[in-house]
Amino acid sequence: MADNKTGVYICTGCEIGDNLNKEAVREYIDEECSPAVLKEHGFLCSKEGVAEIQNDIDNEGVNKVCIGACSPRVMWDVFDFGPSVLVERANIRELAVWSFRDPELPEPEDDEMSDPLTMMVRDYIRMGVVRLEKTDYPEREPLEPSNTIMVLGGGVTGLNAALGAANTGYDVVLVEKEDKLGGFAAKMYKQTPTKHPYTEAEQPSVDELIRKVEGNDKIKVLTKAELQLIKGAPGKYTVTVKSGGEEHELFIGSVVLATGWKPYDASKLGHLGYGKIKNVVTNVELETMAKEGKLQRPSDGQPVKSAAFIQCAGQRDPEHLPYCSSVCCMGSLKQAGYIREKDDDAKAFIFYKDMRTPGVFENYYRAAQDDPGIFLTKSEIQEVSEDGDGKVVVKVTDTLLGEDVEVAVDLLVLATGMLPTIAEDAVLKLGYRQGEQIPDLELFNGFADSNYICFPYETRRTGIYAAGCVRQPMSMGTAKDDAAGAALKSIQCLESVNHGVAVHPRSGDPTYPKFNMVRCTQCKRCTEECPFGALDDDEKGTPEPNTTRCRRCGTCMGACPERVISFDNYSVSMLNEAIGAIQVPEDEEEGGYRILCLVCENDAYPALDMAAMRKNKWSASIRFIGIRCLGSVNTQWIAESMSKGIDGVLLLGCKYGDDYQCHFIKGSELCNMRMDNIGETLERLQVESERVQQKQISIDEYDKIPKIIDDFIEEIEGYGPNPYKGF
Structure with missing residues (x-):
């Protein structure tokens, strides 16, 4: 590969150029980043804009491209220049221009260079360039796979x-x-x-x-x-x-x-007569009886002329199965038909909590309703017993009519659920x-x-x-x-x-975690915390990667205390450099507080985009860095932030717990578990642990983002500036 040449391209469409001090941004980027090419274009995603970038790739040797424009979640295919060209997206539209809320600050001495929006855009572009500098061209692992x-x-x-x-x-x-x-x-x-x-x-x-x-x-x-x-x-x-x-x-x-x-273990349903009354069977057992042509009472072999069906037997019940098995209502309607087809005078009673026959299957329910020998009612079971003739007596409270009903039948069928x-x-x-x-x-x-x-x-x-x-x-x-x-x-x-790339949710990602085994201490954290079991280990605890098992979440990277794990385009050092690229005001008059927000790319980042698209506004004090998953957050990033003088760090990711929505299963939960380690890091630095907080958000809660940010900044202001500010 030839020497790296970085091109920075700034789009001025979508209201960016109308609100931005373009000259101040260009001057800063040219001085601080020294790109080989620095250009702006009215609509970078147009054919003409893309052609201009491609021309620089072909004729100027540009092989690393930083796009200062819209979110990386859009136009990703437009700005794809092939595997030999690395692209980094600096989101200056959604995260700056569209969401910028002008703070109430004293007029800066140098309005052109120090206005808050200009500072935001410069930071995002500089972070994009820094990430590009730390990105290597992905190496694809050779493999001859089975198909x-x-x-x-x-x-x-x-x-x-x-x-x-x-x-x-x-x-x-x-x-x-x-x-x-x-x-x-x-x-x-x-x-x-x-x-x-x-x-x-x-x-x-x-x-x-x-x-x-x-x-x-x-x-x-x-x-x-x-x-x-x-x-x-x-x-x-x-x-x-x-x-x-x-x-x-x-x-x-x-x-x-x-x-x-x-089937669910019916022996747990003794209160409904199973195992105690011979003529009580399960829906599975009745199906076998019908298949064998033996619709007979188990007690004496006599034909079944009447049957009752109890729906949700051991289902939708916290003592048994908490869920609906979805097919039992349809199954009982079908089996009631078995009873009727053998004898025109036979009768079937179906006692249900709710009758669930979705969509076109409502026709099946109505056909059963129209059968004069099938009786259906919503009810609560009160008692199941046996009379002297071996019949099963079922007593229910009819919740439709509000009356008690009692039937004596040849056979009671329990609609047990699925395990x-x-x-x-x-x-x-x-x-x-x-x-x-x-x-x-x-x-x-x-x-x-x-x-x-x-x-x-x-x-x-x-x-x-x-x-x-x-x-x-x-x-x-x-x-x-x-x-x-x-x-x-x-x-x-x-x-x-x-093709040597990852599957869901980072489909197409050619990178994979690389391990510097020389520094590995065999602590086993990476092997234990990987949500997908991608890592085995030897008898000493040295991790043994399995690349095609990996989902590229970076949880192992976040877990590693020695920072020996990295990806070609995502690493602890890369994020440290990106954090270091943020301009931190030395006092309030130079721009106020500076807050870093590490944002999960799966729920939180899309929510940010949607909030900005709906013209939600937030403080110009915050800087967002998209990360793969909160599980990949390494304590080194927190230490770097505090040491640089950043006043607070907000970790914004998916909801965790029993009803988690994390695409990487446990990323947010693991991050929360690691907050103790983060607290120890802050204690060593002698700063308040409250300066780092984790917040949960789902993709549809974009409207909550401004308040989350404002509340966090207000709390940080209560602690005052980071004591490391200015060092």
Whole structure:
């Protein structure tokens, strides 16, 4: 690579030029940054503006470009000049011109050079240039990846995922623990409707799906198979599977986890008669009875002429399952039809908390309402008992009519819910430092943990994508769509690995953490705190990176006390230099207080942009630096800020806790946990710990930003200037 030449290009469109002292900015940047090229343009994102930059690249040797214009979240494709040209965006539109609130300060002696808006813009451009200077050209790790996708689970979800991936040209290995494919769907008598008019149950379609899978030469099926071990990383997994008495070692690129569900343990529902009254069964048991053509009372084998269904049996209940399993209402409507189809005089009673039949399935509910032998009512169960004839007596309070109702039926069916087959069933055997299983959602009985809003299929183990009822309860129709999503994500992962770049949420990022092992003290913080289990370690605790597992959040960099971890375009030293580029006024008359805000790029930074677009204003005292995640915040940045005389540091990131929204799972939470370390740093510097605070914000709370900033600045002003100011 030739010598680096930096070009700085300032856009004057979008109200920037109308409000900015352009000459003062150019003079400062030319003096302080000494770029090879310094230009301004009326609309830098226009064809003419981009062409001017490209001309300097082609003819002037510019290979590092600093764009002083709009947010890096927009026009990112416009300012892409290829892998040999590094680009840094200085956001002077949203973070300065659009959001600038003129402070009430004494008139400065040099109005041209010291007005607050000019100072803001100069700082942002200088920080952009400094970051460019500290950025290296990314090196892509050589890799010869596997393009085979392994699907774990041969039920409806797994079959659809395997078929979808194979139909796009990828090789698939389908692993099923049972001796045949189909999962629970293959054990069903009928399935709920899938086509207009959505009023009648249908014959199961799973047999046709199985035939398609078994007839596809891109799919290798292993039944009666047991997963022994998954080692490695996306694109280069080594998977050991035992099938038919033999061990198979497979070279796998990515994994779709589709191991399905199991019914809730009905033995916990003794208060509803299960295990105590013979003629009380579960919805799963009734399905088996119907499939075998034996709709009979378990107690004496007599035909079932009446049945009652209790919905949400052990569901939506803090003592059992706190959630709705989504399919039970439809399932009970279907099974009530089983009772009716065998005998025109048979009767079915459905007692529900709420009847949930979304969308077109309302037609199915109405068809049941129109059946004179099916009775539905919203009710609270009071008592389940048995009479002398073996009938089950169900007493309920009808919450629609406000009356008590009592029925005696041949069979009581409990609509039990779905539990995922993940951790408890040990469906994965990962050879990872952080354990064999993927992290699950403890509050919701073990469903695969993911960011449900933005990344529904991604587990916290890169390359392993959850689909179907291991992710959340769903119907077979929804599972089919889910399978397609997970299959596409697994393909996206393989393509990313092939191109040497990261997957979600920093899709396309070619950088990865590099370790200076000479200074590593084997403290294990990076391996323990990585939210995605990307790091293994040896017997001494030395980290062993797995690049394709990494999501590039920088949490390891924030965790490292020795600062031995860095990225080509993101490092502790880079941010230290950027912080050092901020002009800090020596007193109030020269610009007042100076506040640094480190901003998470996933929620907080978009919220800033949206606030500015809506003309929200905030103090000119603050400077924002976008970072990958609050989990990447290293205490060195705080020390650098305080030592430079910055009066306060605000850490603005995602919400954390049980209902987290962090794209990197635990970044904000880890940052909060590290506040004790930050407090110790401030104590050593003999400054107030309150000068550094963390605030949580979601992407839609942009309107709260001005108050958060104002309140923080007001508090800092109460402590007075940083004692290091001016040194």
